Amino acid sequence: MEIITILILCFFLATVAPVIRQRTGIWSGWILAIVPAAIVVWLVVIYPKVWAGNAFRAAYEWLPQLNMGFSFRLDGLSWLFAMLIFGVGSLILIYAGYYMKTYKNTKRFFAYLVFFMGAMFGLVAANDLMTLFLFWELTSVTSFLLIGFKHHLKAARDAALQALLITGTGGLALLGGFILLGIEYQTFNIEVILQNPHIFLNSKYFLPISILLMVGAFTKSAIFPFHFWLPGAMQAPSPVSAFLHSATMVKAGIFLLARLLPLYSQSDFWIYTLTIFGVTTMFAGGWLSMAQNDLKKILAYTTVSALGTLVLLIGTGTAYALTAALVFLLVHAFYKATLFMMAGNIEKKTGTRQMDALGGLRHWMPVAAIISYLALLSMSGVPPMLGFIGKELIYEAKMKAPDAAVFILLAGFLANVFMVFVSARIAFSVFLGPKMSFDKKVAEPDVALLTGPGILVILSLLLGVFPEIAQNIISPAFTSIAPDESLVKLKLWHGFNNILLLSVLTVSAGLLMYFARKGLINRISRLNELFFNLHLSERFFAGLNAFMSFAGRKTSFVQHGYHRFYLMTMILSATALLWYGMFKMNFSWDSHLFEGVLSWIVLVAIFVIVSASIATVTTSNRLNALIYIGLVGIGLTIIFIYYGGVDLAITLIVVETLMIVIGAMVVYRLPKYIRYSGVTSRVRDVLISVVFGATITAIILAISPDYQAKEVADYFVENSLTKGFGKNVVNVILVDFRALDTLGEITVLALAAIGIASLLKLKLDKKT
Template identity: 40%
Template structure:
C-alpha cells in the first residue's frame, strides 16, 4: 500500500526522462502506473464489498505514537478507483493534447505528484498524514493551475486558489488536532468508532466550524466558490482531473468521512444542507449564464459539489446513497465533458459556445460521446445520472428538516442543469455550421478520444446495469459514510412517483430555457452588476488590505533602523512579561543582604558607576573603557565566589572586546548630538524598564527552586562518570562540553576580529 501511494512521486522523478525517450507515446507509457494502481485497488473490492474495513499501518513517529496508517473501506476505495482510473485517461490524453509543449515533462511531474497526493489523502487513516497529503494537493494544484506561468491570468488564478484552500487548511489543522485531543487518537478508524465522544464534547461546535471551513474552501462552497471557475486557466487535462474527480472533491470526501462522528446533529444539517443547497443553485445558475466552454463546466462542477455537500448534511441512508451515486455519475460525465472541451479547443480552437455549431460532421465520434455524457448530466433515462437524480429528489423530499427549502432549490437546480446539459451536448454539434477559429479536418487522436469514450459509455452501462456498482461498491461506500449498512438500493425504474414527475418537469422546463438561452441570459444580465459585490471582490479587497498592512508594518517596524528594532523587541518583552506576572498574581522574591561583604559592595558600586558613565559620556574611548570596567567587575564577582575559570574567561573576552572596540572606534568620527533630549529620555525609560524586569525575574528565579540543586549530581558523578577529581574541569569538558565549545568559539571569533583590525590598521599606516 505504501509503495502504491508513493509510486506516483517516484515515477514523477523520472517522468521527464521517460518523455524524452518515448516522445509522442510518453502519455501511454506513463499511464501504465495509474492503470496498474486501478487494478491493485480493484483487488480490494471483494473484501470491501462484503463489509470489511482494512487498516494497514507502518511505524512513523513511534515516540509520539503516530503511525503512517491507511484505511481501505467503501468510501476510500471508491475515491481511489476514480483517482487512478480517471488518472489513466488524463495522463494518456495529456501526452497528445500538450504534444510539442516545451514543458510537457514538467506537466507529467506535477500531474503524477498530484495523483499520489490525492491517493494519500483519501486512503490515510492518520490525521497528520491526511493533512500532509491535503496540503500537497493544494501545492500541486497551485503549480498545475499556474502551469502556463508566463500568463498573468494563470498566475493570478493559481495564487487565488492557493490562498483560499491553504487558508482553510490552517483552520482544518486546528480542528483535526482538537478531534485528536477529544478522542485521544490520531487514527481515523478509532475516531470513527468513538461513538458520540465528539458530539457530546464542549468543543463540538468549534470542531465542526473549523473542519467545515477547511472542507468548504477546498470544495468551493459558497462563499468560497469563486476560485474554482478561475482555475480554468489551467490546461484542459488539469481541469478534467482536478475539477471532476479529485481535488475539489477532497472537501466532500472529508465531510463524508467524518459524518459518522460529526453528523446527525442540527448544526451539521443546517450548515451542510443550507450552504450545500445555496452552492448547488449558485453554481448551476452561473453555469447557464456563462458562455465559455470550460466556464460552463466549471460552474456546473460547483453545482455538483454543493449537491454532494447538501446530501451529506441531510444524512439519511437515502441521502447518503444518493450522494455516492451522484459522486460516481458526476465523475464519469464531467470527466468526459471536460476532455471533450479540450478536443473542441484542440481541433476547432473553440473556447466559447457562441463560437460553435454544426461540428457533428467534422467530429462525429466526439459529438456522439458528448451527447451521451450530456444525457447523464441532464439526468435522462437510462443514464446513470438519471438514477442518481431520482434518488436525489427522493432524499430531499424525505429530509428530516428544511425539506421544503432543499426541495425547492433542488428542483430549480435540476431545471437549469438540463439547460446546461443541452448547451454542452447540443450547441456545438447541431444546428447550422458556425465558423470556428480553426477548421477541424479530422477527429482527435485515440489518446484523446479514449477517455471521453470510456467514461461516457460507463455512464450508460452503469445506468442500464445498476447492480454492477450498487451492492458491491456504492453500498459499501454509503455504509462507510452512514456509519452502518444502508438499506437503500439503486434502481433504474421505481415506477411512477413524485421524483419521476419532478424529473420530467425539469426536462421540459430545462429544454424550454435552452431554446430561449439568449433571452434568458439577457433577462438575467443584472447578475453581472451584482458580481461586483460578490465574494471575489471581498477576496480582492482582503488581498489589497494585506498589502497595505504589509507596507505599513514594513515602514514602521522594518524601517532599517536598529534602534527601532531594539525598542520594539524590548517593549514587547516588557509588556508580555508584565502581563504574565499580573495574571500569575505577582512574583515571590526572597532577598537578604545579610552576609554581604564590604569588598562585594565596592565591586557592585564600581560596576554601577561604570555602567552609568558608559551611557552618559560623550567620549567614545571613555564609553569603551567604562564598558570594560563593567566586564572586569563581573569577572571579580566570579572570582570572589570561587568561579575562577569563569572569571578568567570573562577577563579574556573583555580584554579582546575592548581592544577590538578601540580599534574600530579610532576609525570613526566623534559623537554627534543628533538625538533630541526627548528621545534620549524615552530610550532611558525603556532601558530602565527592561533592566528592572530582568532584575526582578532573576531575583524571583533565585528565590524559587522546583528541584534539588544540580551541583549534588556533579559532585556525585564527577569521578565515576567523568573520570576526574577536579569537578570544575569535569563540568567544563564533559557535562557542559558544548557550552565550553561555544565559549571557545566566541574567543576565537573575537581574536580573529582583533587580528583583522590590527592588520588593517598596519596596512593603512604603510600606505
C-alpha cells in the same frame, strides 16, 4: 502495509516524474499512467475482500502523547474514492502527457499532479483525523501550485491565491474541529469516533465542532457561499480542471461528510444545515452556469451545482439519498472529467473556448463530437447513460425526503432543467450548427487526447446498460457509511411512474429553454446583474487588499525603522515587567551573596572598571574607546580570579586582547566620531539606562539563596573526578557533562568565521 506502499509509490513517482517527462516527452503520460493503472488493477483484485468488509490497515505511532496516530484504513468508501483517484488519474496522465506539450516547464507539472494523486489517496485512506488533515492540506497546496501553474499570468496567480486562502481557511477550521473532537474523544482515531456518536451529540462543543467541520467541508467542496474559488480555478490547465476540480479534490469535502455520516446522522441540526446549503448551491450553481460564455466556466458552475446536489443527498441521509449520492458521485466524475478534457481539446484545436466563437465542430472532429454527445446525455440524465439512473434516484430520494420534500424537489427539478439547457447549448452551439472560422487549422484531437474521455464515456454507457455493475461498485462504500441500511437496487427501467414523468418533463423543459435561448440568456444576464450580482470573487480581493493595507499601516506604525526607539521600547517594557515580577514575588533586600568577601583587590578592580567605562562613553577618539574597553575587561579578569574563576580569567584576557586587535583593524577604516544627538536625547538616554541598571541591581540584591541551584553544582563537583576523570570541574563540564552545548557553541564559532569571510568577500551588485 499495502497502503503505505501505494503512498510511497506515488510520492516516489512524483519525484521521478520530472525526469521521466524530460526523457520521454509526450510519451511520458503513458509511462506515468502505468503506476496508477497498476494500482487500479490491485484495487479490483482486492474487491472481494473489501466487499466482505475486511478493511486494509496500516498504523504507526506519530505523537502518542497527544493521541495522534499515522494510521490508515481502506474500507468500502475509501476503495470507491481510490478507484476514482487512480482510475481517472491514469487517464488524466495519458491526456496531460500530450496536452501539456505546448506548455513550458511541464516537468514540475507532472510532479505536482502525481504528488496530488498520492495526497488525495492518503486523504481518503486515513483512519486518523490528524492524518486526514495532513493529506487534506497537501491536496490544498498541490491545488494551489496547479491552479497557478501559468504563473506568468496575474489572473492565474490571483485565482491560485484565492483558492489557497479559502481552502486554507477551511483547513484551519477543520483542524479546530478535529482538535475539539480529539479533546472530547481522547483519540483521533476515526473508527473509534464513529462508533460512539453519542459523545459528539452530547458534547458541550457540539455546535462549534459542527460549524468548524462544515466550514472545512464546504470550502473544499465549493459550497455556497464559498463556491466562487472554483470558477476562478479554471485558470489551471484543463487536465487539472478535469482531475482536481471536478473528479477528485473538490469531492474531498463530500468524502469527509460521507465519512463522518454515522457521527451526525441523528442530528437535526446537521440534516437541516446540509440540506439548506446543498439546495442553495445546487440551484445557484445551475442558475449561474446558464449565462456563462466561457466553456470551462460553464462546466465549473455545473460542478458547483453537482457538489451542492451531493451535499443535499448526504444530508438527507436516507437509503435512497445515499445510494443516489454514491451513484451520482460516479456519474459526475465520469461525465465532468470527460467534458473538461473535451473543453481542453477544443481550446487546443480552435484556440478559443468562448461559446459564441465556437460552432460546427462536428465537421472537423467527429469522434470528439460523439464522445461529447454521450457525456452531455449523461449530464442531462437521458437513458441509457448512467446519468439517467443517477437522476432518477435523485428524484426518488427527493420525493422521499423526510422534510420539505416539495421545495427540495422543485429546486432539484429546476437545477436539472438548467443542466439539460446547458448540455443542449454545448451540444448544439459547439458541435452542431454552422461552421465558424478559426485562426487555427481545426482537426480531430490526437489519440492520447481522446483515450481518457473515450474510456470514461464508454464506462458511463456500460454502467448505464448494466446497472448491476455500478451497484456492485458502490455497494461496499454504502455499507461502510450506512451499515444499518440496505442499498437500493439500481435499475435502468423503472416502468411508467411519476419519476419517469418528471424526467421527461425535465428534458422537455430544458430543450424548450434552449430554443428560447436568444432572449433567455440576455434576460438571465440582466437578472443576474440586478439581483444575483454578488461579485464574491471581487469582494474577496477587495477585502484582502483592505486587510493588507490595514496591516501595512499597523506595521509602519510599529516598525518605524529607527533602531534606537525599538531598543528603547524593549528596554522600558523589560524594566516594567521585571519590576512587576519582583513585586509579585514579594522581594526583600537582604542579600546573602556577598557576605564578607570584599577586599581591596576587588575595590581596585571596581575602580578600574568604573573609570574605564566612563572614559569609553565620553572619549571622542574611537581607538581610545577600544583601549578603555580592554581595561574594563582586565578589571573583570581581576574579579574573576579573586573569586576562583581561573579558566574564565585566562580566556577573558586572551579574548580581550584579540578583540582589540580586530577592533583596531576595523575601526581604523571607519570615520571619526561625530556627535549625532543633542543634549535632550542624551539626558533622556542617561535616564533610561540608569533606570535599567538600577533595576538589575535591585534584582541582584533581591536574589535569595533559596533560588540557587546548588544540587546541580554539587553533582558536577562530586562526579568530576570519579566519572569524568578530570580535576578541573569547569573543563569537565565543558567537554563531558555538557559536551553537547559545547558542540553547539563551536558550531556557532564556525558559522561566525564563515559569516565574516563571506561578509568581506561578498560582492554586491551595485545598481547603476
